[in-house]
Amino acid sequence: MQAELTSPTRQRLLDAAFRVCSEQGIHGATTREIADVAGVNEVTLFRHFGNKEKLIAALFEHVLANLTESLNITEVDAHDLERDIFRYALRYHEMLTANEALIRTILGEAKRHPEQARQVMCEAGRSLRERLIDYLRAAQNAGSVREDVDLGPALDAFTGMLLAGMLRRTSFKSYIDYSADEYLHTVVDLFLRGIAATPSPDKPLSKAQSA
Structure with a gap:
């Protein structure tokens, strides 16, 4: 057996x-x-x-295991907030793009298979989410992230923007006049401006380079 x-x-x-x-x-x-x-x-x-x-x-268990593995980042953090967050965003974007068709199917049939859809869309990224929360909590303790930021909802908003970007790009590619890389940098920039302890409104964040 x-x-x-x-x-x-x-x-x-x-x-x-x-x-x-x-x-x-x-x-x-x-x-x-x-x-x-x-x-x-x-x-x-x-x-x-x-x-x-x-x-x-x-199948859902199989997909969940594959997505979890694809989001398993083993590289050591650079302790550069912008650089590290961009690396996380890039990995998440690559996972979404590689599994676009099935993700669309799961979203479309979430009402029919709610528990399985929840597992794939939420559980697959759990280890990455927990690692990011630990990382940002350490940044809070170091004073580079605002203490009043609720990290869970903040990260859900961050990954939600990445998911929305993938769905938009793959649906309306000919109508979008910016690259996926530009979108990722913009998402990271907005996210960091929202959580940074000392944002600088007159000096834009420099673009992170992928690790």
């Missing part, structure tokens, strides 16, 4: 489910089409997962 849980066939089925759900939506995806894309028959799919609901649950 354990071998089946980690078998190449199971992985092919999960990869196929990812592809089909990204293209057709979770509700529109069928077990027959997923099995066809995986190159197996439908009976094999049911042997591994039982039914479509269990397959989708396994």
Whole structure:
């Protein structure tokens, strides 16, 4: 049984489910089409997962694990607030862009699968969020971030801008006259101006360089 849980066939089925759900939506995806894309028959799919609901649950767990891994930053912080926050923003942006199709699917079907959607959209970034909160709390103690800033809502607003930017750019690319890099720098600039202990209104923050 354990071998089946980690078998190449199971992985092919999960990869196929990812592809089909990204293209057709979770509700529109069928077990027959997923099995066809995986190159197996439908009976094999049911042997591994039982039914479509269990397959989708396994898919969400699989996606959650992959997103969590992609957001795992192992580099040591530079202790330069702007430089470090930009690096976090860049990593988050790369994760969103790489998983755009499935993220759109999850957002579109959040009412149908609320718990799974919450897990993917919230739990995947939990470790990164906790690391950022610890980082900013240390910056508060050092006096570079305002003591009255509630870090949780501030970070949610920050990542919300990054998500909105990805959705806008991929939906209306021909109507946007600025680059993704310019957008990231603007988001970081606005965020830092909002939390900085001593903002300088007459001197714009310099652009951070990606680490």
